Structures are given as C-alpha cells and as structure tokens.
Amino acid sequence: MKIETKITEAVKAIVEELYGQQVPDSMVQLQQTRPEFEGQITLVVFPFTKMSHKAPDATAQEIGERLVERLPEVVSAYNAVKGFLNLSISSRQWISLLQDIYENPKFGFLPVTDDSPLVMIEYSSPNTNKPLHLGHVRNNLLGWALAQVMEANGNKVVKTNIVNDRGIHICKSMLAWLKWGNGETPESSGKKGDHLIGDYYVAFDKHYREEVKELVAQGMDEEQAKQEAPLIKEAHEMLVKWEQNDPEVRGLWKKMNEWVYAGFDETYKALGVSFDKIYYESETYLEGKEKVEEGLAKGFFYRRDDGSVWADLTKEGLDEKLLLRSDGTSVYMTQDIGTAKLRFQDYPIDKMIYVVGNEQNYHFQVLSILLDKLGFKWGKDLVHFSYGMVELPNGKMKSREGTVVDADDLIATMIQDAKELSADKVNKLEGITEQEAQEIARIVGMGALKYFILKVDARKNMLFNPAESIDFNGNTGPFIQYTYARIRSILRKWNDVITLDEKAFEVGLAEKEISLIQRLQGFEAAVRQAGQDYNPSCIANYCYDLVKEYNQFYHDFSVLKEEDEAKRQVRLMLSAAVSQVVKNGMGLLGIEVPERM
Numbered sequence: 242m243k244i245e246t247k248i249t250e251a252v253k254a255i256v257e258e259l260y261g262q263q264v265p266d267s268m269v270q271l272q273q274t275r276p277e278f279e280g281q282i283t284l285v286v287f288p289f290t291k292m293s294h295k296a297p298d299a300t301a302q303e304i305g306e307r308l309v310e311r312l313p314e315v316v317s318a319y320n321a322v323k324g325f326l327n328l329s330i331s332s333r334q335w336i337s338l339l340q341d342i343y344e345n346p347k348f349g350f351l352p353v354t355d356d357s358p359l360v361m362i363e364y365s366s367p368n369t370n371k372p373l374h375l376g377h378v379r380n381n382l383l384g385w386a387l388a389q390v391m392e393a394n395g396n397k398v399v400k401t402n403i404v405n406d407r408g409i410h411i412c413k414s415m416l417a418w419l420k421w422g423n424g425e426t427p428e429s430s431g432k433k434g435d436h437l438i439g440d441y442y443v444a445f446d447k448h449y450r451e452e453v454k455e456l457v458a459q460g461m462d463e464e465q466a467k468q469e470a471p472l473i474k475e476a477h478e479m480l481v482k483w484e485q486n487d488p489e490v491r492g493l494w495k496k497m498n499e500w501v502y503a504g505f506d507e508t509y510k511a512l513g514v515s516f517d518k519i520y521y522e523s524e525t526y527l528e529g530k531e532k533v534e535e536g537l538a539k540g541f542f543y544r545r546d547d548g549s550v551w552a553d554l555t556k557e558g559l560d561e562k563l564l565l566r567s568d569g570t571s572v573y574m575t576q577d578i579g580t581a582k583l584r585f586q587d588y589p590i591d592k593m594i595y596v597v598g599n600e601q602n603y604h605f606q607v608l609s610i611l612l613d614k615l616g617f618k619w620g621k622d623l624v625h626f627s628y629g630m631v632e633l634p635n636g637k638m639k640s641r642e643g644t645v646v647d648a649d650d651l652i653a654t655m656i657q658d659a660k661e662l663s664a665d666k667v668n669k670l671e672g673i674t675e676q677e678a679q680e681i682a683r684i685v686g687m688g689a690l691k692y693f694i695l696k697v698d699a700r701k702n703m704l705f706n707p708a709e710s711i712d713f714n715g716n717t718g719p720f721i722q723y724t725y726a727r728i729r730s731i732l733r734k735w736n737d738v739i740t741l742d743e744k745a746f747e748v749g750l751a752e753k754e755i756s757l758i759q760r761l762q763g764f765e766a767a768v769r770q771a772g773q774d775y776n777p778s779c780i781a782n783y784c785y786d787l788v789k790e791y792n793q794f795y796h797d798f799s800v801l802k803e804e805d806e807a808k809r810q811v812r813l814m815l816s817a818a819v820s821q822v823v824k825n826g827m828g829l830l831g832i833e834v835p836e837r838m
C-alpha cells in the first residue's frame with residue numbers, strides 16, 4: 242500500500258476517534274514537506290480545526306501524537322508548524338517504495354484496457370508539394386509525444402495523419418515538372434522525392450512571378466495579372482481535369498505523390514514517428530461535400546444566389562463561413578468535415594485531438610461548431626492542440642529560397658554536430674566501432690533536437706538554438722542522456738543482481754536519498770499532469786529535475802565504492818530505478834537514451 246494511502250486511512254481514523262466525525266479522503270490533504278522543515282510528507286491540518294475547536298498547531302500536535310502511535314513503522318517523527326503537520330517517514334517505507342518502483346518497469350503508466358476511452362490524435366498533416374520543414378518537426382514531435390502521454394494515461398490512442406494530396410498546389414508542381422522536368426525522377430537524379438517535387442513547386446513560382454511581372458509591365462493591374470498569367474490558368478485547367486478524373490493527369494498525380502510519400506517516410510523514420518491510419522484529402526473531400534449537402538437539407542446551412550453554400554455562425558459570435566464554392570468545389574473546411582466523417586465511421590472516437598499550428602485557431606473553432614451541428618458527438622469538445630511558431634536564430638540553415646528550414650537538413654546537421662562533439666571525447670569510448678559511434682551520434686543529435694523543442698510549452702513561439710540544444714550541461718537532452726549512460730556504466734560494472742535483504746531495509750537513509758526516492762515517485766504525478774493538460778513539457782522538465790537531483794546524490798555518496806553492502810545495494814537500486822524512469826520518461830517524448838556516450 243502506498244505511504245500516502247496508509248497515512249490517509251490513519252488520519253481519518255484518528256479524526257473520528259478525536260472529534261467523532263467521519264471525513265472524506267479529499268479532506269486529508271498531503272503535500273511534500275517544504276525543504277526548510279524536517280520531514281517529507283505534510284498534512285494540512287486547517288480543515289480539522291473546525292472539528293477540534295483548537296488552534297491549528299494544537300490540532301496538528303494531537304493528530305501527530307496519535308499518528309506516531311498508530312503507524313510506528315511508517316511515521317517516525319513529527320513536528321507541527323502552525324496548521325501544518327510535518328511527518329518524518331521511516332527509511333524502511335522509502336526503501337520499500339523504491340523497491341516497488343524498481344520492480345515495476347511500467348511505473349507511472351496506467352494500463353490500457355478494452356474499456357479505455359479512444360483518443361484519436363491527428364498530427365503532421367502535410368501538403369504534398371514540398372518537403373517537411375522545421376514547423377512540421379515541432380508538429381511531429383509534439384504529436385508523437387502527446388500520443389505516448391495519452392497512452393500512458395490509460396487511453397487507447399490512434400495516431401492519424403491527413404495528407405492534403407490534392408488541390409492547386411500539387412498541380413503547380415506537376416505542371417512545372419511536365420514543362421521543365423525532362424522526365425527527372427528520384428532515381429535518375431538521386432534526389433529525395435519530396436525535395437524533387439518541392440523544387441518544381443519553387444520553379445513554378447519563379448516562372449509564374451516572371452509572367453506576372455511581364456503582364457504588369459505591359460500595363461495590367463497586378464491582381465488581374467495574377468489571375469491571367471498563362472501558368473496559373475494552366476494549373477487551374479489541370480485541377481479541373483484532375484477533378485474530372487482525367488487518366489493522364491491522375492496518372493502523373495499518382496506517380497508524383499508516390500515520390501513525395503517515399504520522401505516523407507524517410508523523414509518520419511528519422512524523426513521516429515509513425516501513424517496508425519493515414520487519410521488522404523483526395524478520398525475525404527467528396528465525403529465533405531455530401532455532409533454539407535446533408536446539413537443544407539436539414540437547414541443548418543444556406544445557399545446563396547450564386548450557388549455557394551455557407552454556414553452562418555454570427556449567433557456563435559463568429560462570421561459566415563464558406564463551405565462550397567459557387568462552382569460546387571470544396572474548400573479546406575469541407576475536407577475537414579469529410580475527414581471527420583470517415584474517421585468517425587472507422588473508429589469509436591471519444592476524443593479527437595488535432596495537432597495544428599496556432600495560425601489555424603479560428604479554423605478549428607469553426608470546425609468544432611460545424612461538427613457539433615452535424616451531429617458528431619466529439620465535435621463540440623474536440624481539442625485543437627495549438628502550438629506556436631519555431632524559428633532558428635537568424636542566418637542559420639535557411640534553405641535555398643531563404644525562408645524555411647528543411648527538416649532533413651536540420652536532422653543531418655544535428656547528427657553531424659553530435660558526431661563532432663563526441664569525437665572530442667573519443668578516448669572515453671574505447672573500442673567503439675564506427676557504426677556504434679554513428680548510432681550514438683544519431684541518438685544524441687536527435688535527443689538534443691527533440692528535447693529542446695519539447696521542453697517548451699507548446700503554445701509559445703520559440704527559437705530553436707542548435708548549439709544550445711546540444712550542450713552537455715544545462716537543461717538539454719544530451720545532459721539527461723549523459724546521466725543515463727553514466728548510470729548504465731555503473732550498473733554494467735556491478736554486473737550482478739540488485740536485491741534487498743532484511744539488512745538493506747534497515748539502512749537509515751540520508752535526506753538526499755529520501756528526496757530522490759520521493760522525486761522518483763513524482764513521475765506518476767508528472768505523467769498524470771501531462772495527460773490532463775495535454776502537456777508533454779511536464780515530462781521533459783520532470784526528467785531534468787530528476788537527473789539533476791541524481792547527479793547531486795552521485796556527487797555526495799559513493800555507490801560502487803560503498804563498503805557497507807546493504808547501503809550499496811540500496812544505492813545501486815536507486816541508481817537503477819532512476820535510469821529506468823529516465824528511460825521511460827524520455828521514451829514518452831520519443832527520445833532514445835544511449836547505453837554509452
């Protein structure tokens with residue numbers, strides 16, 4: 242039984258004995274004792290003063306006295322500070338808690354059962370005309386971490402992606418490829434498919450701008466020139482053909498999208514993310530039209546004279562929202578309605594979470610209302626997990642066009658930087674093969690990137706600073722990974738089982754050791770908090786605090802060199818439990834930890 246549970250039960254019994262009242266568990270408020278006081282667990286006594294008709298410290302005093310009598314094996318001493326009763330918990334209890342944590346590889350995780358609620362998390366959701374960029378990296382890392390956190394809180398999780406694979410953007414790339422591509426393929430050029438398509442998108446834009454410039458020089462007004470430029474007209478014709486299922490256009494579209502997917506898959510793999518079910522806009526947008534027609538028939542929406550369909554959300558304090566254009570084609574919102582329909586058919590969704598940047602806050606506010614009107618039971622409470630922008634310090638790694646930071650370039654740079662850093666310490670890792678060194682560099686480079694992004698509150702805009710992220714000191718992934726690797730090296734040296742005999746349970750722990758065990762226990766609360774608030778950064782910061790505290794402990798106490806066998810066993814177990822919780826915590830963030838580093 243948990244220490245807190247034992248105390249709660251005892252306090253309830255004591256209150257009944259002393260004051261003749263039965264109180265609910267929630268009235269027994271236990272906190273961690275503030276560091277300036279003696280003890281580890283503090284009972285807040287104020288709620289009981291109404292029953293005792295005594296001053297807070299007198300009440301604390303009498304409850305404390307009885308607690309020591311009642312639970313001699315748990316509470317070894319107490320002191321009352323006003324309305325706070327600080328309890329010193331016996332070492333034996335902490336050691337037994339340590340053993341529980343050590344023996345439970347899933348400590349802090351709630352089980353997922355058949356009855357668990359189903360949470361669908363959508364993340365990534367790229368367009369297929371360009372490779373992934375730094376914004377997608379933040380999106381993917383957050384989506385993956387959130388999925389792990391939700392699962393650790395006892396939810397069935399379905400990770401999903403909506404690929405916006407159709408529309409004018411992809412037609413632009415297709416057209417440019419037809420015009421200037423000379424049949425180039427990923428094989429013929431050795432380019433990753435998503436980069437290849439991205440390059441043609443850029444090429445389209447370049448030529449298009451030239452055309453617009455030309456028309457303006459001939460005296461056309463700029464807005465009109467943008468509509469009249471031959472290239473954009475051709476792209477629109479292509480989209481119409483696509484919608485009409487023209488076999489040639491569809492064939493090219495399919496081929497080029499396949500190239501893009503192969504490229505995306507490589508990036509996803511490098512980021513360590515994956516999906517359980519991928520939806521494609523080309524398969525969902527028609528469903529959206531149907532749903533809108535249905536809503537129109539039921540009078541939720543209305544049709545204007547030009548034939549376009551709208552939702553009037555002025556009653557909800559929003560504006561009027563276009564759902565179908567006058568030519569019957571669908572818009573971004575229509576696609577989202579269609580995707581929702583299919584997802585709802587495919588899964589018994591209890592909660593839907595969309596991981597999408599904060600520039601789409603309004604879109605999701607509207608979507609929630611529309612889905613609710615259309616009868617989706619999770620529509621009203623859908624969660625838009627809205628995150629802020631991420632940028633690099635000026636001048637760092639801007640791509641050819643000078644605007645976006647390419648995800649693949651960034652990943653490669655991080656791994657290269659990690660490699661160079663560890664080359665300086667190569668003597669520490671004797672006998673390591675080139676392949677192992679590369680693997681460590683990958684783990685450390687990715688750990689630096691992931692941790693730096695995930696430790697920040699998702700809602701905030703942030704600057705990703707590569708040099709700072711990979712620093713081995715400070716609140717960084719490599720700092721945590723390094724501590725993990727060091728513990729693993731201690732445990733390798735021990736090379737024997739860690740068990741506690743009766744003597745080990747009699748060890749008197751120092752405050753720092755107790756506080757470290759308490760910190761370990763706090764993993765559970767950190768995971769719950771992260772789930773409740775949809776906030777993976779809780780876990781990142783927990784891992785940092787744990788590792789910092791372990792390092793202090795390791796600085797102050799010997800582990801392997803401790804001569805008292807019982808103490809050594811406890812400290813080895815403490816070290817092992819820390820490494821296990823660090824591994825699990827970092828695992829929730831999608832961050833691997835190296836055995837050596």
Ligand code: ARG
Binds near residue numbers: 363367403595
């Ligand atoms: N592909 C879109 C973009 O790049 C994001 C899609 C977000 N998800 C959604 N269900 N609307 O802007």
